[in-house]
Amino acid sequence: xxxxxxxxxxxxxxxxxxxxxxxxxxxxxxxxxxxxxxxxxxxxxxxxxxxxxxxxxxxxxxx
Numbered sequence: 001x002x003x004x005x006x007x008x009x010x011x012x013x014x015x016x017x018x019x020x021x022x023x024x025x026x027x028x029x030x031x032x033x034x035x036x037x038x039x040x041x042x043x044x045x046x047x048x049x050x051x052x053x054x055x056x057x058x059x060x061x062x063x
Contacts, residue, residue, distance in 0.1 A: 006059040013049070015060065022046040 014022045028043030 003058070003061045005061055009059050013060070014046070021049045021051060021056070021060075023049050 012023055016022065023046065025043045025045060025047055028040075032040050032043070
């Protein structure tokens with residue numbers, strides 16, 4: 001019996017070649033017109049996520 005991957009979580013994350021888990025900064029989908037330009041561009045950066053090994057194995061078994 002194999003573990004299924006949590007699809008909703010994998011769509012929000014990116015696993016790099018070296019195994020780092022990246023995600024987008026929260027809160028930058030819409031209503032960005034009133035923000036300063038530096039804050040708008042800062043929302044485009046990917047953030048490194050630190051999950052425990054147990055969580056990674058449970059939700060991302062192929063990572």
